Amino acid sequence: MTAGSADAMIRLVDVTKTYPGSERPAVGGLSLEVGRGEFVTLVGPSGCGKTTILKMINRIIEPTSGEIWVGGVEATEQPAHELRRSIGYVIQQIGLFPHRTIGQNIATVPELLGWDKQRMRARVEEMAELVGLDRSYLDRYPSELSGGQQQRVGVARALAADPPVLLMDEPFGAVDPIVRSRLQTEFLALQAELKKTVVFVTHDIDEAIRMGDRVALLNIGGVLEQFDTPDRILSHPANDFVAGFLGDDRGIKRLSLIRLDSLELPQGPVVDVSDDPAVANRAMDENEWDWVAVLDGKRLLGWVWRHELEGVERVGDAEPHPFRVTVDCRASLREALDAIVNTRNNVGVVLSGDEYRGMLTVDFLTRELH
Amino acid sequence: MSDFLSELGAFLADPDAWLGGAGLLVRTRDHVLLSLFAIGVAALIALPPAVWLGHRRRGGVVVGALVNVGRAIPSFGILALMLPISLALGLGIGFWPTFVALVALAMPPIFTNTYTGVVEVDPAVTEAARGMGMTGRQLVRRTELPLAMPVIWTALRVSAVQVVATATLGAVVGWGGLGRYVIDGFAQGNDVYVFIGGVSVALLAIATDLAFSFGERFVLPKGTHHRDRGELTSSAAV
């Protein structure tokens, strides 16, 4: 039996799962490949089998037929518990051992693998730091931690034995949206560093798009409707089902994929405090606007109306109005759109800290999408 | 062994053993009547304060302590203690010590379980009822009592079985009932008596349990589906 394409870390070949007593299979003949170091999200409506598929990879659920290859070895060729010790597993309710300390929880798989105490201790501390958990928590019990902290421990525990593969089943589902967003950001940063092969199940299309290198959109019965990068799925949905699942705001979702600091931002009408009003007027005429943004070197001070510049010697003599809404350059075009919609002057001003980067209009956004 | 069986057979075949003045039927009747009487009195004394305190949510700490201590008290000891007290009060042996002991032993579990049952009525329901303008007394009668009924009835059931059990020991302080067979049997070395006593008390206890379970149908308000037999606190077992 060949392991298939050299790059594939996980291969599902015609995998089917039918539960006894059921007419239709929960998952019917699915074939899927996940490359080494790739982050794949499985997303779809209830009943699409995404969790079933995930659980077949580490044999929590045994497939009815088909092959599952992990790291070049067919899953059924080794005892299930050995397979699982080389795969990290994070579930929504986390399942931390209540009767063990945080440190002991994190050390679970290393202990199973027989690491010596010193190595385990060092690794546990390393993991705690990696997920942003203070060392003082290591001797506490799970009941003493908040939901967000417990989630972090769950991730640390899954990564402790440094498995090449990570399976995650709605890991951020049980926390509130603010914490979830933060956990997603942190995990993406972690993944950039660790480059694990990750299969991530979620029912939230926005999360799937944000997290995945590639997104597998599944329909009921484990039917793979589309498996591609988020951008391509959003711009070219394969069929009505996909389009419907993506939602009516596909275009706007695509905006969230593009970071502002990856673009060349138009400068818009800007002048320095030392400039005279004529420069300002020229800038305003070029853009056909009645106002101009004022900088002090690189720092943005605000904006002034054309008529406020009448009779002043330098631009800096007029009192600038501060911009009420600005966007950070690390944010996406989607946040920029939100800023544009929320300001009177209909622009999204982009900053890096205090430093002015550029100014966005709806025109620019539309052009960027095509 | 075969001697025992043949003697047993002889006993069971003898109509006097069943119908005589000291026969099975009479003793069973006495046993049942005293148990009913005792449980009735115990309930009468223990239920009202338990319901009221539960309604007012007072005295929980005492109830908690009572639960643990109650379980540790041996029925046999209490029953025995009643004898000298009864004699000192001039009430004699037999009925009075047995009766008082039965009531005394039945009260705590009825009290604690009723209290718990009332306290554990869904607070959302009581709050809604209060919000609709029910007075305290109406609340008790229309809401808390009916909803606590499953627990209260189970408490009565468990207590009744224990009363039947302790009543058996009444023979040791000179009372009659089915315990007479057992105690006389021990004294006379009559295995048949002992056996008959044991079996009839066992059957009576089971019958009591079944009777109360059956009675649920009539006593429990519709809709208070009795989910589980639960673990109720009980006084010392016998």
Place this chain on the structure above:
Amino acid sequence: MIFAQTQPFIRWDWIVDHLDEIWERTVEHSVLTGFAVVIGLVVSTALSMIALRFRRTYGPITWTAGILYTIPSIALFAFLVPFTGLSLLTAEIGLVSYTLLILIRNIVAGIDGVPAAVIESARGMGYTDRRLFWRVQVPLALPVIVAGVRIAAVTVVGLVTVTSLIGQGGYGAFILRGLRRTFATEILVGTVMSVVFAVLIDLVLLWLQRRLAPWQRRQARAS
């Protein structure tokens, strides 16, 4: 409650005179209780394992244990005496029968009470079934199980007094003798000692229960 008697109600001198017998009876009572609880635990554990493995047996098993629980101990003893005599065996059979219901219920509830997420994550990390049982399910079930043992033990202590009627010892011997001689002090000693003994056992087991679950005492604070 002092009555018009020629003698005071409690004869303290008698108690002082019989301290060694009190100790003897304590030992007897402990032995009777200890055997019953230990054997009860062993039998209940076996039955619970069966019930957990074959779910459909849970009903019949608890129904049978329930019947044994309902039957008064004195009746059970009396029922057995013609066959097993006035012996320790009779006493222990009766006492053990009484513990089965509460122990089986608690053992099963304890094991069932382990959260499904904990079991799934343990499996997912590569725990074998055996390791899962001993390292996860049992420790987490232990507090509930010990709570059941507490109740069973306290109940048994009370029942052991009844075994005096079938010739066994323990504090019931005082009660029985005191009855026969209408000697209140002796009855009181038997009763009070039984209560004290039960409360002591309860407290010791409570301490054990708390010690087995250090994680339960601490609660989450807002992060």
